[in-house]
Amino acid sequence: xxxxxxxxxxxxxxxxxxxxxxxxxxxxxxxxxxxxxxxxxxxxxxxxxxxxxxxxxxxxxxxxxxxxxxxxxxxxxxxxxxxxxxxxxxxxxxxx
Numbered sequence: 001x002x003x004x005x006x007x008x009x010x011x012x013x014x015x016x017x018x019x020x021x022x023x024x025x026x027x028x029x030x031x032x033x034x035x036x037x038x039x040x041x042x043x044x045x046x047x048x049x050x051x052x053x054x055x056x057x058x059x060x061x062x063x064x065x066x067x068x069x070x071x072x073x074x075x076x077x078x079x080x081x082x083x084x085x086x087x088x089x090x091x092x093x094x095x096x
Contacts, residue, residue, distance in 0.1 A: 020053035022081055022091045032094040036077055049091060052079065 024046055033045045040048070056069040056079055065084035071077045078095040 020050035021089070022053045023088045024049045024053070024091050025093075028079075028091045028094050032077075035094060035096045036075065049094070052077070053091065 029042060029046050029049060032049055033040065033042065037045055037048065052071050056071050059068040059070050062068055065082055067081045067083070069079040069081055079091055080093045080095065081089050082092050083089045
């Protein structure tokens with residue numbers, strides 16, 4: 001098992017195989033599942049978010065290190081991404 005690093009207690013593994021453009025947080029997966037895709041499994045929702053990370057477009061900076069992205073039509077899901085921690089940006093939550 002990978003030793004967690006010290007990214008403010010969120011425990012991102014140093015050698016985790018991350019796909020997509022962002023690290024997808026468990027909170028973001030749960031929010032996506034609750035708000036956008038209730039009938040899919042946790043793993044399917046994670047896969048959907050990974051795919052979205054490759055196609056979502058930047059909209060604007062919300063504050064220092066926090067950005068808003070949006071997926072394309074028909075859903076146009078808003079994605080909040082943080083670049084405050086070292087390493088890959090983190091998808092922190094999903095808004096409808």
